[in-house]
Amino acid sequence: MAIMVDMENEEHAKKRLGRYYIPIWEGCDPTVSQSIKDFRERWKPYSTSSRRYPIGRLIQEVIDPAVAAYMATLPVRYSGYVPGAGTGVGFSAIIGLVGLDAMVRVQRQLLRQFIKTEDRQTPRDHRFTATLEALIELVCCCASKRPQTSAPAQGVSLNAQRKHGFCDFCGELSEFSAFMAKVAEQQVNDAELENRKKLELSHQYCEGHRPKLTNGEWNPAYRQAKRSLAQFELELARLSQQCAKPATPQVKSGDQLVDGYFFHYVMRQTLQPADKAELRNQARLMVDSKLSDRKKQILMLQWSGLNQSEIARRLGIARQAVSKALASIPAMFHLKKKRPIR
Structure with a gap:
């Protein structure tokens, strides 16, 4: 059975496990990835409220050794971004102290801090980020898990x-x-x-x-x-794609200005793929605010330093249309203007 699980891809695992599936981020450390695969094969009867099958015990048994083994391969500077690492306190022990929901918040905060202060976009950093994202997904799934009968x-x-x-x-x-x-x-x-x-x-x-x-x-x-459901799902997919790898443009809309808008919009925030609620709310705000791709083009050209007349000529529309569009866009979606080169 273990060999079959190792060989199957994530799409097949998702179909086979159904609501017991736990996603694993591409690029995640192989040891941690395998531990999550083992965990999701066994966690069906476990929950936070079960005395016979407490989920913390399974995390301690399966996940703790993998996290410890992975952290042992990294320089000390990485330890501060994984709860419990380098202190002799296990991953599951921290969960036991603060709870699953709080653990998710702590993990997200530490990941944001790592990306803002330490991430050098090296292969090691990419793997570290993917591994943290996978662990956040694991804890999120555990937090929302319900006992089989309740x-x-x-x-x-x-x-x-x-x-x-x-x-x-x-x-x-x-x-x-x-x-x-x-x-x-x-x-x-x-x-x-x-x-x-x-x-x-x-x-x-x-x-x-x-x-x-x-x-x-x-x-x-x-x-x-x-x-507007289709547009909501499109904007959510774009935001999620860009958050997954924020260092370079990830959205493939077919329009460089639209792709560039998402790149710069996400770059100025601290959103991570694990921030599912916030991503969904931002996608909803984009749709409800009628932030069309045309308006994204206008915002991107404005960011690049063009005035309204120049934007109008570039897009082949009237200057009044540019002015009206800019006035209708909420401030939260505007990009900080690019500083002119002197």
Whole structure:
């Protein structure tokens, strides 16, 4: 079985494992990569709430040795960017101290810090970044894992095996996921439980994008998001591609100005591929703000130092159209102007 798993590619593994699949980043250290493959083959009965199969124990058994072995091959300067490395405290022990959700935040913060201060774009740094991303994915999956059989609270008939995750249209949790998170953290009182039993909780949409409002009328935000779903998915894919390898343009839109826009937009931020909620929310904002590819072209030309008349001539449109487009774009999507060469 182990040989078969080693030989299969990630697409086949994803289909075979279904919701128990844990993605492994391309370029991840082979030792860590293999440990994650072994982990995902065994983790089906494990969860944070299981006494018989505590997920922390499996992390300690399978992941800790691989992380320690990988870190032993690196210079000391890398140790500060992996929780517990170089201190004699295991990866799983840090999770036990701070919890899975906090561990994800710590990992993301350390990865951002590494990229901003230490990343020299060497093959070793690329592998280190990919390995950290893979470990973040692992912890994210563990944090969202539910026991195979669970009931959130006595008297509440909610199926805990329903889809948990983001709204189809943005980075907010679906109504069902958000409610189950509250139940898991025991932040729901009896009155709210009683009310929730009378409501249909969507596992596809957040409260802001649910198809119908509480008064029974169609939700305008849902209709707008539904119409723009294809564009949302396109922008999300572009942002995710660029975040994966931010040092060089990654978006292949067929237009150099659009590709350049995503490169410079992502470069000025600290977004990482693991920041799934933020990436989804930014993609939604791009769509809702009507940030078309034409507007991205205009922003890129403005960044390069052209004035509105020059931009208009370059794109073959009226200067007034350029002015109107720039005025309609939210400030968060503008690029800092390129400094002129003296």
